[in-house]
Amino acid sequence: MSNKIKIMSPDLASKIxxxxxxxxxxxxxxxxxxxxIDAKASKIDVVLINxxxxxxEVIDNGTGMSxxxxxxxxxxxxxxxxxxxxDLFNIHTLGFRGEALASIKSVSKxxxxxxxxxxxxxxxxxxxxxxxxxxxxxxxxSVYNIFYNVPARFKYLQSFKKELSKxxxxxxxxxxxxxxxxxxxxxxxxxxxxxxxNNDILQVIHSIYSIDIVKGLEKLEASxxxxxxxxxxxxxxxxxxxxxxxxxxxxxxxxxxxxLVKAVIEGYEDYLMERRYPIVCLNIACDYQLVDVNxxxxxxxVRVSKEEELLELIRESIKEHFSLKRKSFFVKDKVSQPSxxxxxxxxxxxxxxxxxxxxxxxxxxxxxxxxxxxxxxxDIQVLGKEVIEEIHVKVEIPIKEEILVQNSKIxxxxxxxxxxxxxxxxxxxxxxIIDQHAAAERINYEKLLEGSNDINQVExxxxxxxPLTSSEKLKVDEHVExxxxxxxxYEQMANHDLCFRSIPKWIDxxxxxxxxxxxxxxxxxxxxxxxxxxKKEQMILASCKMSLKAxxxxxxDAQQALLNQLVLCENYDHCPHGRPxxxxxxxxxxxxxxxxxV
Numbered sequence: 001m002s003n004k005i006k007i008m009s010p011d012l013a014s015k016i017x018x019x020x021x022x023x024x025x026x027x028x029x030x031x032x033x034x035x036x037i038d039a040k041a042s043k044i045d046v047v048l049i050n051x052x053x054x055x056x057e058v059i060d061n062g063t064g065m066s067x068x069x070x071x072x073x074x075x076x077x078x079x080x081x082x083x084x085x086x087d088l089f090n091i092h093t094l095g096f097r098g099e100a101l102a103s104i105k106s107v108s109k110x111x112x113x114x115x116x117x118x119x120x121x122x123x124x125x126x127x128x129x130x131x132x133x134x135x136x137x138x139x140x141x142s143v144y145n146i147f148y149n150v151p152a153r154f155k156y157l158q159s160f161k162k163e164l165s166k167x168x169x170x171x172x173x174x175x176x177x178x179x180x181x182x183x184x185x186x187x188x189x190x191x192x193x194x195x196x197x198n199n200d201i202l203q204v205i206h207s208i209y210s211i212d213i214v215k216g217l218e219k220l221e222a223s224x225x226x227x228x229x230x231x232x233x234x235x236x237x238x239x240x241x242x243x244x245x246x247x248x249x250x251x252x253x254x255x256x257x258x259x260l261v262k263a264v265i266e267g268y269e270d271y272l273m274e275r276r277y278p279i280v281c282l283n284i285a286c287d288y289q290l291v292d293v294n295x296x297x298x299x300x301x302v303r304v305s306k307e308e309e310l311l312e313l314i315r316e317s318i319k320e321h322f323s324l325k326r327k328s329f330f331v332k333d334k335v336s337q338p339s340x341x342x343x344x345x346x347x348x349x350x351x352x353x354x355x356x357x358x359x360x361x362x363x364x365x366x367x368x369x370x371x372x373x374x375x376x377x378x379d380i381q382v383l384g385k386e387v388i389e390e391i392h393v394k395v396e397i398p399i400k401e402e403i404l405v406q407n408s409k410i411x412x413x414x415x416x417x418x419x420x421x422x423x424x425x426x427x428x429x430x431x432x433i434i435d436q437h438a439a440a441e442r443i444n445y446e447k448l449l450e451g452s453n454d455i456n457q458v459e460x461x462x463x464x465x466x467p468l469t470s471s472e473k474l475k476v477d478e479h480v481e482x483x484x485x486x487x488x489x490y491e492q493m494a495n496h497d498l499c500f501r502s503i504p505k506w507i508d509x510x511x512x513x514x515x516x517x518x519x520x521x522x523x524x525x526x527x528x529x530x531x532x533x534x535k536k537e538q539m540i541l542a543s544c545k546m547s548l549k550a551x552x553x554x555x556x557d558a559q560q561a562l563l564n565q566l567v568l569c570e571n572y573d574h575c576p577h578g579r580p581x582x583x584x585x586x587x588x589x590x591x592x593x594x595x596x597x598v
Contacts, residue, residue: 022103022104022107022146024163024166025048025051025052025053025056025146025163025164025166025167026163026166026167026169026170028052028056028104028108028143028146029046029052029056029058029167029170029171030170031100031101031103031104032056032058032100032141032143033046033058033170033171033174034100035100035101035139035141036058036060036062036139037174037178037181038062039060039062039063039064039138039139040062040063041060041061041062041138041181042061042180042181042182042197043060043061043181043182043197044058044059044060044181044182044183044184045058045059045060045183045184045186046058046059046167046171046183046184046185046186047059047186048164048167048185048186048187048188049187049188050160050188051160051161051163051164051167051187051188052146052163052164052167052187053145053146053160053163054144054145055142055143055144056142056143056146057140057141057142057143058140058141059136059138059139059140060138060139060140061136061137061138062138062139063116063138064114064115064116064117064120064137064138064139065114065116065139066116066118067119067121067130069114069116070112070114070121070123070130071123071130073101073112074101074102074104074105074110074112074123074125075102101141104143105125105126107146107147107148107149108143108144108145108146108147108148108149109125109126109143109144109145109148110124110125110126110141110142110143110144111123111124111125111126111141111142111144112125112139112140112141112142113134113139113140113141113142114134114138114139114140115134115135115136115137115138115139116137117137119132120132120133120134120135120136121133121134122134159478161474161475161477161478162474162475162478164187164471164474165470165471165472165474165475166471167185167187168185168192168193168469168470168471168474169244169471171183171185171192171193172193172208172469172471173247173254174254175193175195175204175207175208176201176204176205176208176247176281177247177249177252177253177254177283178252179195179197179198179199179200179201179203179204180197180198180199181195181197182195182196182197183195183197192470193207193208193470194207195207201231201232201281202214202217202232205217205232205281208469208470209279209467209469210467210495210497212238212467213234213238213279213467216234216235216237216238216279217232217233217234217235217238217279218232218233218234218235218321218325219231219232220232220233220282220317220318220321222313222317222320223313224309224313226286226287226290226306226309226310227284227285227286227306227309227310227313228284228285228286229282229283229284229313229314229317230282230283230285231280231281231282231283232280232281232282233264233278233279233280233281233282233318233321234278234279234280236268236271236272236322238278238279239272239273239276239277239278239279240276240277240278240279240521241275241276241277241521241522241524241525242277242521242524242525243261243265243277245277245278245279245280246261246264246265246277246278246279246280247280247281247282248260248261248264248280248282248284249282249283249284250283250284250286250291250302250304251283251284251285251286251288251291252283253302255302256302257302257304259307259311260284260310260311260314262311263310263311263312263314263315264278264280264282264314264315264318265277265278266315267314267315267316267317267318267319268318268322270319270322271322282314284310286304286310289305290304290305290306291303291304291305292304292305410427410429410567410572411427411428411567412425412426412427412432412434412563412564412566412567413425413426413427413560413563414556414559414560414563416556416559417436417553417554417556417559418433419551420550420551420552420553420554421435421436421437421550421551421552422434422435422436423436423439423554423559423562423563425559425563429584429586429587430584430585430586430587430588430589430590431584431585431590432582432583432584432585433582433583433584433585434562434563434566434581434582435550435575435579435580435581435582436548436550436552436554436559436562437547437548437549437550438574438575438579438580438581439562439563439566439572439575439581439582440547440548440562441543441544441547441575441576441577442543442566442569442571442572442574442575442576442581443547443562443565443566443569444542444543444546444547445539445540445543445575445576446569446570446571448506448508448539448542448543449539455485455486455487455504455505455506456487456504456505457487457489457502457503457504457505458502458503458504458505458509459501459502460500460501460502460503460509460512463499463500463501464499464500464503464512464513464516465493465497465498465499466490466497466498466499466500466516466517466520467496467497468496468497468498468520469496470496472496472524473496473498475523475524476498476520476523476524479523482523483519483523486504486506486519486535487503487504487505487506487507488500488503488504488516488519489502498520500516503515503516506535506539507542508542508546511542511545511546514545515541515542518537518541522537539576540576540577543576544576544577566581
């Protein structure tokens with residue numbers, strides 16, 4: 001009887017172990033960059049061929065290795081950084097396990113060239129050949145044909161552009177962490193990133209993002225007894241649709257820690273809209289013994305002693321930053337801002353037109369009054385403020401109440417407005433309470449839906465420029481066919497920005513920039529993308545923003561106009577978000593409340 005349990009071969013074991021360190025091209029680049037930083041390099045160049053599948057090459061000008069060290073460097077657990085158990089709890093370097101090069105060697109063809117200032121050599125690990133003559137001070141690591149001998153791993157790589165975007169993200173983050181190092185990234189002879197290493201982090205941010213992002217950043221410095229925060233955070237207007245731009249480092253080590261990211265977001269909680277996130281680049285300096293980096297082979301996840309104190313420091317320092325800024329603004333505003341006069345001459349006639357969030361016009365007789373009695377305080381306030389968040393189409397005051405809308409499912413007669421948020425109406429079915437904002441949303445949504453298939457272009461007087469990082473641009477390029485299918489066609493600019501010179505007719509031209517930006521951000525955060533999802537998401541957002549809001553006074557005629565259009569909707573029960581529009585009390589319900597029936 002044969003044994004079922006057998007000892008795995010060293011070669012197979014090394015390939016499995018390599019999977020914990022080498023997941024894709026980006027993980028290879030990360031490990032090699034960290035080695036170069038540990039070697040005190042001031043210049044690190046990354047060269048890719050075919051998005052890193054054919055070649056990944058990392059060249060640095062660091063301390064280099066002797067012939068003896070070069071031959072040992074790719075062996076398992078070979079390291080110059082961790083020699084005793086004490087060192088494990090006081091790690092100052094980015095690498096320390098001695099696993100990276102050995103793991104890379106087991107799944108690819110690896111060549112290492114190095115020169116420590118004396119004689120230079122190239123060691124080809126795949127055929128165990130040592131070649132003298134590498135003249136450049138520092139080290140060059142060349143990784144050929146990644147996963148060539150592990151086809152199962154290669155099969156599960158994402159598209160080449162997505163994998164390249166991950167490499168760019170790695171370079172971006174280390175360039176932000178080490179502005180004193182000159183980084184470059186070239187793929188198939190195209191320069192994707194280049195920094196000058198002059199220790200100016202704002203210049204690095206400009207290289208990755210754009211000048212507008214740099215203008216939206218503010219310096220943050222804070223500390224307690226154990227931790228020191230330093231770096232930049234974006235203001236309330238400079239945001240993104242995902243958390244990928246929250247860059248956190250501990251002792252200049254890029255880390256992933258959900259609690260730290262959560263603390264950053266909580267610091268912004270009173271200042272950002274829902275599903276909007278800041279751009280952050282913060283380094284946390286602390287005693288090395290407070291951080292355990294020996295948690296995961298990729299060395300991204302860390303455990304922090306006194307974590308609660310650190311979380312509180314991050315949260316409160318961000319909150320205090322914006323609180324102080326707000327106080328400063330209001331002090332300045334109090335001195336310089338002139339007083340506003342909301343007085344109004346009651347004898348002056350009011351206009352017969354009102355914008356209230358529905359895009360149809362209904363004619364009225366010339367002598368139909370807008371407000372039957374003297375103007376209310378709400379009327380005066382609305383006229384005085386002059387700026388109201390609503391659609392710009394003017395709607396004339398509607399037909400008389402007794403004229404009912406034909407082809408509707410229900411006939412609603414306006415009774416009045418409650419709390420300037422709900423319309424009370426009657427019908428043969430009973431008493432109805434209508435959410436005026438939700439009703440306007442439904443009307444506008446269905447009107448947008450009618451034109452959703454019209455991708456004919458409207459030329460823009462001023463092109464829309466969407467700033468992107470190089471990795472974001474690659475992700476958008478993945479979905480160029482989807483964008484074209486919905487009428488969004490962009491031009492590539494000299495940098496990574498997108499230029500839209502026209503938009504499809506289904507997009508509201510008054511909100512063109514906002515709408516196109518939201519479409520692009522939707523692409524960046526969705527994994528499985530469908531054309532209809534883009535349109536639906538965009539039209540729901542547009543219908544919400546273009547509709548009248550709660551706490552908005554409406555005349556009785558305006559109420560009736562809204563109801564007349566609502567009952568013609570395909571679905572007048574719920575808004576596009578799924579919230580109810582109408583709550584109905586039947587005649588029976590009302591009589592039962594008054595004990596008229598049992």
